[in-house]
Amino acid sequence: MPLAIGPEGLEGLRADVGAARLFGLARSVVEQAAEQGGLRLDGREVRKSVRLATGMMLEVDVPEQRVAQVRPRLVEGMRVVYDDADLVVVDKPAGIAAHPSLGWEGGSVVEHLVAAGFEPCPVGPPERPGIVSRLDVGTSGLMVVARSELAFVGLKRAFTNHEVDKVYHALVQGYPDPMSGTIDAPIGHARTDEWKMAVDATGRPAVTHYGVIEAVVRATLLRVLLETGRTHQIRVHMAAIHHPCVGDLLYGADPRLAEELGLRRQWLHAVQLGFEHPRSGEPMVFTSQYPADLAASLDALRID
Numbered sequence: 001m002p003l004a005i006g007p008e009g010l011e012g013l014r015a016d017v018g019a020a021r022l023f024g025l026a027r028s029v030v031e032q033a034a035e036q037g038g039l040r041l042d043g044r045e046v047r048k049s050v051r052l053a054t055g056m057m058l059e060v061d062v063p064e065q066r067v068a069q070v071r072p073r074l075v076e077g078m079r080v081v082y083d084d085a086d087l088v089v090v091d092k093p094a095g096i097a098a099h100p101s102l103g104w105e106g107g108s109v110v111e112h113l114v115a116a117g118f119e120p121c122p123v124g125p126p127e128r129p130g131i132v133s134r135l136d137v138g139t140s141g142l143m144v145v146a147r148s149e150l151a152f153v154g155l156k157r158a159f160t161n162h163e164v165d166k167v168y169h170a171l172v173q174g175y176p177d178p179m180s181g182t183i184d185a186p187i188g189h190a191r192t193d194e195w196k197m198a199v200d201a202t203g204r205p206a207v208t209h210y211g212v213i214e215a216v217v218r219a220t221l222l223r224v225l226l227e228t229g230r231t232h233q234i235r236v237h238m239a240a241i242h243h244p245c246v247g248d249l250l251y252g253a254d255p256r257l258a259e260e261l262g263l264r265r266q267w268l269h270a271v272q273l274g275f276e277h278p279r280s281g282e283p284m285v286f287t288s289q290y291p292a293d294l295a296a297s298l299d300a301l302r303i304d
Contacts, residue, residue, distance in 0.1 A: 141270025
């Protein structure tokens, strides 16, 4: 399956790194394509280490592989907060994936958008069209999906260059000291669990900024800003400083507190998303209220 697009915003990167970022592919998939002669610049086969330059046309022949199918289906609780010909912004409920994947039987943002008539841009792997960034299944809040090639390239570039304002609220166990700070620790796959991430010196750079909004009984509500967008980044970094998100059992949260609050997922919500529109350049900012389960558990700790 050939994918082709201009690599503006990725100048200077290796062809394999640029292709992986631009098309949302695993590096191993791009490397396999390169080994089979399927990595090209301006129509010519190149090695994966060749550097990208402005104006080049980057192409990847994605090797045949088993992929998840997009099955159009509406998702209860999904809310479209903005849409135009280039992009759509959704308020994602917890329990929903960004896109379908092998082994996942639940709903997804992509499948909801297709069913609702908001066709995502077909650039990228077929199971995740238009996806420029993701939220964990258990994380609720705002997420943007590209509907045009121009938006896909522009938003990918903006995320890569840290030009997107992503604000999260996280309720964490205990009381962080200091009350505001920066966690700069690389993240990679945990060696003991394929579904888990961990702070790892050999991982990818990850930077998280946090500040206290409110202290409640046994927990603290934080405002969190991300410089990078690694898988499970906030959850991993909070656990690394011994203050996991309330309800996040995968990363060491107290199951008794989660049970007491009736919370069945991590207390983490994407409350604000800001970026420049990729076509008009107009600043756009969206906000989201806490869903019922997060609001109720926070209120319970305030009352306690």
